[in-house]
Amino acid sequence: MTSHRNVLDQLKRFQSVLALALMVLALALMTDKFFTVDNSLNVLRQICANLCLSVGMTIIILSGGIDLSVGSMLALSGAVAAGLLKNGVVIPGTDVFIEVTVSGAILAGLLVGTVLGWFNGLVITRFKLPPFVATLGMLSIARGLTMLWTGGFPITRLGDTFGFMGSGDVVGIPMPVWISAALVALSVVLMTRTRLGRNVYAVGGNERAARLSGLNVNRIKLLVYTLGGTMSGVAGLLVTARLDSATPTAGLSYELDSIAAVVIGGTSLNGGRGTIMGTVLGCLIIGVLNNGLVLLEVSPFWQQVIKGLVILIAVAVDKMGARKSGS
Amino acid sequence: MTSSAQPPDDALLEATDITKSFPGVRALDGVHLTVRRGRLNALLGENGAGKSTLMNILAGVFPPDAGTVRLAGKPVRFQNTREAQAAGIAIIFQELNLVPELSIAENIFIGREPLNRFGLVDFERMNADTAALLQELELDVDPRTWVSQLKVGAQQVVEIARAMSFNARVIIMDEPTSAITEHEIEVLFRQIKRLKQNGVGLIYITHKLDELPVIADDLTVFRDGKFVGAKPFKEVTRDEVIRMMVGRELADLFPKSPPQVGDVVLRVRNIYLKHPERENDFAVRDVSFEVRRGEVLGVFGLMGAGRTELLQTIFGLHPGTSTGEVEIAGKRVSIQSPQDAIAAKLALAPEDRKAEGVVLELSVAHNTTLACLSKIERFGFLQPQLEHALVGGYVSRLRVRTPSIHQAIVNLSGGNQQKVVLAKWLATEPEVLLLDEPTRGIDIHAKKEIYALIDGLARSGLGVVMVSSELPEILGVADRIMVLCEGRKTAEFSRAEATEERVVKAALPGGMNH
Numbered sequence: 001m002t003s004h005r006n007v008l009d010q011l012k013r014f015q016s017v018l019a020l021a022l023m024v025l026a027l028a029l030m031t032d033k034f035f036t037v038d039n040s041l042n043v044l045r046q047i048c049a050n051l052c053l054s055v056g057m058t059i060i061i062l063s064g065g066i067d068l069s070v071g072s073m074l075a076l077s078g079a080v081a082a083g084l085l086k087n088g089v090v091i092p093g094t095d096v097f098i099e100v101t102v103s104g105a106i107l108a109g110l111l112v113g114t115v116l117g118w119f120n121g122l123v124i125t126r127f128k129l130p131p132f133v134a135t136l137g138m139l140s141i142a143r144g145l146t147m148l149w150t151g152g153f154p155i156t157r158l159g160d161t162f163g164f165m166g167s168g169d170v171v172g173i174p175m176p177v178w179i180s181a182a183l184v185a186l187s188v189v190l191m192t193r194t195r196l197g198r199n200v201y202a203v204g205g206n207e208r209a210a211r212l213s214g215l216n217v218n219r220i221k222l223l224v225y226t227l228g229g230t231m232s233g234v235a236g237l238l239v240t241a242r243l244d245s246a247t248p249t250a251g252l253s254y255e256l257d258s259i260a261a262v263v264i265g266g267t268s269l270n271g272g273r274g275t276i277m278g279t280v281l282g283c284l285i286i287g288v289l290n291n292g293l294v295l296l297e298v299s300p301f302w303q304q305v306i307k308g309l310v311i312l313i314a315v316a317v318d319k320m321g322a323r324k325s326g327s
Numbered sequence: 328m329t330s331s332a333q334p335p336d337d338a339l340l341e342a343t344d345i346t347k348s349f350p351g352v353r354a355l356d357g358v359h360l361t362v363r364r365g366r367l368n369a370l371l372g373e374n375g376a377g378k379s380t381l382m383n384i385l386a387g388v389f390p391p392d393a394g395t396v397r398l399a400g401k402p403v404r405f406q407n408t409r410e411a412q413a414a415g416i417a418i419i420f421q422e423l424n425l426v427p428e429l430s431i432a433e434n435i436f437i438g439r440e441p442l443n444r445f446g447l448v449d450f451e452r453m454n455a456d457t458a459a460l461l462q463e464l465e466l467d468v469d470p471r472t473w474v475s476q477l478k479v480g481a482q483q484v485v486e487i488a489r490a491m492s493f494n495a496r497v498i499i500m501d502e503p504t505s506a507i508t509e510h511e512i513e514v515l516f517r518q519i520k521r522l523k524q525n526g527v528g529l530i531y532i533t534h535k536l537d538e539l540p541v542i543a544d545d546l547t548v549f550r551d552g553k554f555v556g557a558k559p560f561k562e563v564t565r566d567e568v569i570r571m572m573v574g575r576e577l578a579d580l581f582p583k584s585p586p587q588v589g590d591v592v593l594r595v596r597n598i599y600l601k602h603p604e605r606e607n608d609f610a611v612r613d614v615s616f617e618v619r620r621g622e623v624l625g626v627f628g629l630m631g632a633g634r635t636e637l638l639q640t641i642f643g644l645h646p647g648t649s650t651g652e653v654e655i656a657g658k659r660v661s662i663q664s665p666q667d668a669i670a671a672k673l674a675l676a677p678e679d680r681k682a683e684g685v686v687l688e689l690s691v692a693h694n695t696t697l698a699c700l701s702k703i704e705r706f707g708f709l710q711p712q713l714e715h716a717l718v719g720g721y722v723s724r725l726r727v728r729t730p731s732i733h734q735a736i737v738n739l740s741g742g743n744q745q746k747v748v749l750a751k752w753l754a755t756e757p758e759v760l761l762l763d764e765p766t767r768g769i770d771i772h773a774k775k776e777i778y779a780l781i782d783g784l785a786r787s788g789l790g791v792v793m794v795s796s797e798l799p800e801i802l803g804v805a806d807r808i809m810v811l812c813e814g815r816k817t818a819e820f821s822r823a824e825a826t827e828e829r830v831v832k833a834a835l836p837g838g839m840n841h
């Protein structure tokens with residue numbers, strides 16, 4: 001009986017891999033464009049921003065929270081970096097103008113994301129607002145700030161050095177893929193091999209037990225949201241560099257894709273259960289699906305319907321598996 | 328075993344061969360229970376005997392794996408509590424099941440409110456019907472009163488009124504007297520008598536054998552999920568009942584080595600804790616005590632006596648609302664959070680294991696190291712081999728039965744989960760162990776192991792404070808016994824002085840003055 005169960009468990013563990021493999025196989029058979037190096041790199045390049053957001057989202061959801069503001073934080077981080085790079089800093093009331101280097105702009109973008117995420121964490125831990133509400137507020141605040149900063153117009157032509165981060169290659173692999181892969185690797189180590197990672201699982205699994213075991217729950221949550229903000233910042237830089245433009249509507253409704261990737265990857269929205277690698281698979285599934293539907297010339301309206309159905313099916317299958325092994 | 332006799336026609340409810348398993352435990356193994364019209368069947372058994380499981384099956388909370396339930400001769404199988412209710416089975420849980428922010432009438436008719444011709448709730452009729460019920464039950468309060476304003480005893484009467492309002496034929500009561508005063512108990516017993524006269528059959532779950540002569544007509548005993556026997560109450564003696572409940576294991580259930588008491592390791596002075604809801608009232612009031620190395624201090628009290636709150640306060644869970652001094656190994660410590668408590672070498676195994684003790688999603692290993700991750704960390708990274716060694720050591724020392732240390736703890740039995748909780752705390756190398764109901768909801772064999780563990784830990788030099796609501800456990804395990812009542816310390820006995828009667832008397836409100 002145990003071995004039978006183990007087989008099922010193994011299958012369950014690889015159910016997203018299986019789903020992805022089936023999709024790849026089907027698309028390879030149905031179109032001749034899908035299974036090419038160019039298209040594969042294209043899929044990877046397209047999922048990078050979502051991957052960065054989703055890795056942060058996974059950590060937040062594992063801690064028992066949620067972050068609806070990732071798309072807006074992405075936009076503001078990208079816009080601040082682009083604006084500084086393009087226009088420099090003019091000290092108000094003077095004619096003093098400071099030029100900002102590419103690395104300065106990158107740091108500023110990351111800093112913006114980090115501070116916004118930290119603010120989310122502060123509101124959640126200090127004022128005890130539910131994460132849903134706190135980050136819903138930030139969703140609007142950061143979007144509004146982006147509009148104010150850009151005046152509602154895109155900031156474009158940011159230069160080749162900055163653009164390399166978005167469209168350059170190293171050994172044939174696009175830069176965004178390198179960057180998000182590094183982020184994934186760091187996050188996997190963080191979640192499996194450090195105290196913080198272990199603490200996040202414990203807080204998401206049972207906050208009271210975690211607190212009674214001496215974990216500083218508020219500090220852990222604050223760190224988690226801050227980290228989520230930083231990763232939104234990374235995503236913002238990637239998107240901006242790739243398009244060579246920071247648009248005020250960048251990242252609009254990206255939070256939904258990112259939550260979808262986390263959920264398809266098998267992470268429980270109740271926290272405490274899930275993995276970074278699951279989310280990577282979730283991102284790949286969404287990316288392949290998007291790409292495949294375009295190649296198959298499915299209308300964009302139907303694409304949305306199909307994507308929604310895939311999310312429902314993925315979670316339903318996961319739930320059924322959980323119920324079976326639970327009883 | 329008398330229950331196998333042919334069912335007499337006055338049998339209202341008959342449960343036969345009921346079996347139910349949960350992951351890791353067989354909670355019920357072919358048990359029987361018969362309730363007759365106008366009679367009260369006292370269901371007895373230690374914690375973990377399966378009483379609550381059977382009750383939940385009868386009330387439709389979950390179905391049995393096997394066995395039949397007959398109601399007035401007809402087999403029934405409830406899918407949910409609503410069906411059980413409709414069939415006339417009412418259950419009064421120990422933790423009362425009322426909505427505090429609704430009125431008495433709204434609670435009684437919740438989910439089946441009478442409607443007027445506009446399809447809106449007919450409050451007039453609801454309140455009038457409730458008033459009639461309350462009058463019958465001699466509870467003199469307005470039906471519009473919020474339930475949160477009633478005392479526990481009165482809330483129980485509301486539950487009985489609810490049961491009566493849907494003409495329940497069978498009423499199940501789970502330890503109804505564990506949290507109410509003597510006077511309220513008298514009122515309850517009068518209600519029970521009245522229900523019996525009206526032909527209602529009752530199942531009454533209790534630990535208190537002294538109550539039985541007043542109310543019981545039949546008794547049924549379970550042990551470890553198995554049926555032990557059922558008899559008319561008149562035909563058994565008290566000793567026989569105890570033997571049926573505990574079996575032969577009573578004598579060696581509590582392995583007790585002679586205490587080798589050392590210095591005072593925990594001294595607690597003038598602990599006060601504000602009541603969470605009532606202003607100018609205290610949940611813990613001026614409690615002082617000390618524990619020596621090698622000693623087990625038992626803390627006994629009824630529900631609401633402040634036992635759990637006392638431990639929580641010492642452990643730093645109520646920093647803003649409590650005052651008092653704590654000294655550990657002679658050193659004054661300020662404990663404002665569990666982190667402070669752990670740093671001061673305190674450990675607390677909480678009462679509600681699933682809600683506060685373990686993280687169900689995590690493995691045995693990850694639960695064990697949760698409070699001491701710094702020990703398995705090198706250069707900022709957790710070291711699996713250090714973790715395996717540490718966890719493996721505790722798993723074998725505490726005899727945790729698990730296929731692997733990577734097993735999710737949710738798949739372990741309650742007793743083994745509790746051992747993991749103990750392992751987690753021992754891994755922090757504490758000086759004082761605070762245990763809140765350490766054997767709640769675990770089977771008798773695991774209990775015995777836990778008792779042996781507590782004994783062994785005390786012998787190794789720890790100070791142990793054990794809160795328990797089970798008298799035999801307190802009397803069997805503790806070297807000294809402190810009794811709490813309504814937040815106050817009312818008595819302290821040495822092991823030799825303590826008897827069941829003395830401890831209970833000190834625990835009852837008003838008991839001090841009589």
